[in-house]
Amino acid sequence: MSFHFEVLKKDIQSGARLGRIMTSHGEVQTPVFMPVGTQGTVKALLPETLSELGVEMILGNTYHLYLRPGHQLIRDLGGLHHFMHWDKPILTDSGGFQVYSLGALRKITEAGVLFQSHIDGSRHFISPEIAVSIQEALGSDIVMCLDECTPYPVTLREAEKSLDLTLQWAVRSKKAAKNSEQALFGIVQGGMYPDLRKKSVEKLVEINFDGYALGGLSVGEPKEIMMNTVVNINPLLPFDKPRYLMGVGLPEDIVACVDHGVDLFDCVIPTRSARNGLLFTNHEKVVIKHARYRDDPLPVDRLCDCYTCRNYSRAYLRHLFMAKEILAMVLNTIHNVRFYMRLMERIREAIREDRYLEFKEKFLSSRRLIDRMTLK
Amino acid sequence: MSFHFEVLKKDIQSGARLGRIMTSHGEVQTPVFMPVGTQGTVKALLPETLSELGVEMILGNTYHLYLRPGHQLIRDLGGLHHFMHWDKPILTDSGGFQVYSLGALRKITEAGVLFQSHIDGSRHFISPEIAVSIQEALGSDIVMCLDECTPYPVTLREAEKSLDLTLQWAVRSKKAAKNSEQALFGIVQGGMYPDLRKKSVEKLVEINFDGYALGGLSVGEPKEIMMNTVVNINPLLPFDKPRYLMGVGLPEDIVACVDHGVDLFDCVIPTRSARNGLLFTNHEKVVIKHARYRDDPLPVDRLCDCYTCRNYSRAYLRHLFMAKEILAMVLNTIHNVRFYMRLMERIREAIREDRYLEFKEKFLSSRRLIDRMTLK
Numbered sequence: 106m107s108f109h110f111e112v113l114k115k116d117i118q119s120g121a122r123l124g125r126i127m128t129s130h131g132e133v134q135t136p137v138f139m140p141v142g143t144q145g146t147v148k149a150l151l152p153e154t155l156s157e158l159g160v161e162m163i164l165g166n167t168y169h170l171y172l173r174p175g176h177q178l179i180r181d182l183g184g185l186h187h188f189m190h191w192d193k194p195i196l197t198d199s200g201g202f203q204v205y206s207l208g209a210l211r212k213i214t215e216a217g218v219l220f221q222s223h224i225d226g227s228r229h230f231i232s233p234e235i236a237v238s239i240q241e242a243l244g245s246d247i248v249m250c251l252d253e254c255t256p257y258p259v260t261l262r263e264a265e266k267s268l269d270l271t272l273q274w275a276v277r278s279k280k281a282a283k284n285s286e287q288a289l290f291g292i293v294q295g296g297m298y299p300d301l302r303k304k305s306v307e308k309l310v311e312i313n314f315d316g317y318a319l320g321g322l323s324v325g326e327p328k329e330i331m332m333n334t335v336v337n338i339n340p341l342l343p344f345d346k347p348r349y350l351m352g353v354g355l356p357e358d359i360v361a362c363v364d365h366g367v368d369l370f371d372c373v374i375p376t377r378s379a380r381n382g383l384l385f386t387n388h389e390k391v392v393i394k395h396a397r398y399r400d401d402p403l404p405v406d407r408l409c410d411c412y413t414c415r416n417y418s419r420a421y422l423r424h425l426f427m428a429k430e431i432l433a434m435v436l437n438t439i440h441n442v443r444f445y446m447r448l449m450e451r452i453r454e455a456i457r458e459d460r461y462l463e464f465k466e467k468f469l470s471s472r473r474l475i476d477r478m479t480l481k
Numbered sequence: 482m483s484f485h486f487e488v489l490k491k492d493i494q495s496g497a498r499l500g501r502i503m504t505s506h507g508e509v510q511t512p513v514f515m516p517v518g519t520q521g522t523v524k525a526l527l528p529e530t531l532s533e534l535g536v537e538m539i540l541g542n543t544y545h546l547y548l549r550p551g552h553q554l555i556r557d558l559g560g561l562h563h564f565m566h567w568d569k570p571i572l573t574d575s576g577g578f579q580v581y582s583l584g585a586l587r588k589i590t591e592a593g594v595l596f597q598s599h600i601d602g603s604r605h606f607i608s609p610e611i612a613v614s615i616q617e618a619l620g621s622d623i624v625m626c627l628d629e630c631t632p633y634p635v636t637l638r639e640a641e642k643s644l645d646l647t648l649q650w651a652v653r654s655k656k657a658a659k660n661s662e663q664a665l666f667g668i669v670q671g672g673m674y675p676d677l678r679k680k681s682v683e684k685l686v687e688i689n690f691d692g693y694a695l696g697g698l699s700v701g702e703p704k705e706i707m708m709n710t711v712v713n714i715n716p717l718l719p720f721d722k723p724r725y726l727m728g729v730g731l732p733e734d735i736v737a738c739v740d741h742g743v744d745l746f747d748c749v750i751p752t753r754s755a756r757n758g759l760l761f762t763n764h765e766k767v768v769i770k771h772a773r774y775r776d777d778p779l780p781v782d783r784l785c786d787c788y789t790c791r792n793y794s795r796a797y798l799r800h801l802f803m804a805k806e807i808l809a810m811v812l813n814t815i816h817n818v819r820f821y822m823r824l825m826e827r828i829r830e831a832i833r834e835d836r837y838l839e840f841k842e843k844f845l846s847s848r849r850l851i852d853r854m855t856l857k
Contacts, residue, residue, distance in 0.1 A: 190793055
């Protein structure tokens with residue numbers, strides 16, 4: 106099969122790893138951050154722009170694409186890569202998390218999930234086998250197993266029951282996955298219970314996946330629980346397989362989690378924040394609508410090399426945002442995605458040069474400083 | 482002064498002219514179509530994209546920029562070109578038409594126009610002198626005189642009164658315009674009354690402007706009246722000055738009016754239609770949301786050389802549009818603007834090769850065919 110992962114280097118002092126994922130759509134350097142392309146587009150950006158920003162892999166949402174325009178349509182039109190004109194790797198989620206988020210609109214049984222479309226209320230059923238076959242139709246490079254996202258908080262008993270279902274589904278997913286061009290990742294659940302997480306890892310490793318994800322995090326639990334899970338569980342995962350922390354996150358979370366050996370991240374934060382006018386820099390939080398930027402001739406970040414910062418003032422970006430112009434979304438998204446890509450470049454460089462801990466300390470203390478400045 | 486216009490060639494059989502406008506921001510080939518950049522951006526497009534599409538000049542709306550972010554702010558930030566990162570020519574309107582469109586929210590006196598902002602209801606006053614000074618602050622290459630847009634229908638007496646005001650304002654505008662880097666265009670009014678239109682031309686030519694616009698058209702009058710005005714009035718205008726038909730229009734209107742010597746056009750149709758999912762081609766009208774495009778693997782127009790047609794299917798564009806994705810606006814606008822730019826290229830080529838009438842006949846009959854097909 107064409108999927109392959111290798112750890113190129115481990116940082117001497119920390120768990121951080123530099124790696125490479127190979128797929129039939131090209132290589133990805135890890136640690137990698139994947140912008141989210143929910144509906145067959147990373148909102149507001151052309152695929153060529155994504156490439157220019159340094160994006161090597163994106164995430165597609167199976168739930169959304171299944172409902173609209175439909176996975177069979179996408180397959181008939183040549184697969185998701187061709188459909189959206191993106192020829193680099195794509196990871197698709199299983200739809201499990203989106204269905205979980207539907208709350209009252211879904212019902213989970215051993216067979217699978219019954220749910221109603223958020224678009225038109227129509228009824229649908231997804232099983233582990235169906236989730237795999239949808240992702241096969243989409244033609245993504247990395248396929249995720251359907252899992253049940255264990256909520257927070259939850260009792261031990263409920264978490265155990267939920268984990269057992271996810272593990273059964275993992276077995277069925279593995280059996281269903283036929284396409285040797287696609288990697289299949291298992292998802293570690295178990296909620297906030299270390300023993301369940303450990304059991305989850307053991308069972309998944311037995312099944313033998315191409316990669317492992319930590320799921321059920323960023324669902325409202327205290328950040329400490331997320332970090333504890335990453336710190337305790339990641340070392341149990343096979344060293345030679347990629348580790349994916351789903352739905353994370355803020356720059357500081359990414360930097361902290363790389364320290365414990367996470368290789369893949371995805372999150373809507375850079376793109377969604379951009380559309381809300383929240384711009385990332387290494388020095389301050391820029392809320393572009395603030396009156397203080399009204400006549401500010403400086404770029405968002407003088408040290409940023411993105412197209413937006415090279416060509417536009419904060420005053421112009423504020424104007425576009427206040428006037429609700431589409432270009433505001435485009436320029437802001439370019440900046441934030443580039444911020445994340447530069448962050449990942451710096452992370453990889455620090456690992457390459459065996460100074461990850463030092464980089465992490467500096468980075469986290471500068472983020473704390475920004476937070477304090479913002480509170481004042 | 483750096484503004485200069487020359488007619489390079491007149492078509493042998495028709496009134497169509499090939500020309501060139503020179504400004505301190507570069508050259509423009511005429512007949513030219515200017516996409517509209519109302520709020521300091523041609524909606525959804527990067528300036529570099531505009532250039533790639535063949536756009537040589539854009540229109541900026543004085544009324545909108547005056548209100549938000551304010552012309553003084555734009556001046557202090559280096560002028561509109563620098564502010565919006567567009568280094569090619571810009572024509573700004575005077576705000577007269579937008580204020581006219583405010584209806585009950587404006588009051589016109591000899592001194593100028595009192596009006597209320599459509600954004601926050603604040604009260605403002607614009608005189609001919611103020612309109613010139615706002616456009617000087619914006620730093621556009623072509624400045625338009627403040628005029629009163631004569632409505633349709635209107636009595637002869639009212640039209641005459643309105644024209645007299647516009648002519649007085651033209652004298653004052655000419656006196657107020659000081660910046661030798663900027664050209665000043667007068668606006669021919671007079672409603673549907675040929676004698677008033679002729680009087681308007683005579684007086685404006687006496688004042689001596691750098692170019693002349695036909696105003697008060699596309700305000701609800703039958704298309705015949707617009708064409709009659711163009712046909713009868715254009716020949717009265719000085720041959721060696723550019724002629725600008727404001728707010729026009731559809732491809733067929735542009736082709737018909739070039740025949741009578743119009744050099745400049747502007748209109749929101751290509752950009753606004755794009756955002757509404759209406760795409761121009763030479764063979765059919767594409768209303769992208771139609772179910773028939775659901776699984777259509779073809780581009781919008783196989784003969785189109787635009788980025789959108791080279792890389793995306795109708796099925797994908799329909800999906801983006803139905804999903805209300807920002808990229809739908811971007812890709813559709815790219816296509817429509819390119820359609821207009823290719824149309825202008827074909828118009829100029831036909832004039833260059835002395836076959837404008839033939840081109841026009843063919844083009845108009847193909848548009849009629851499209852209209853008939855669409856009715857079926």
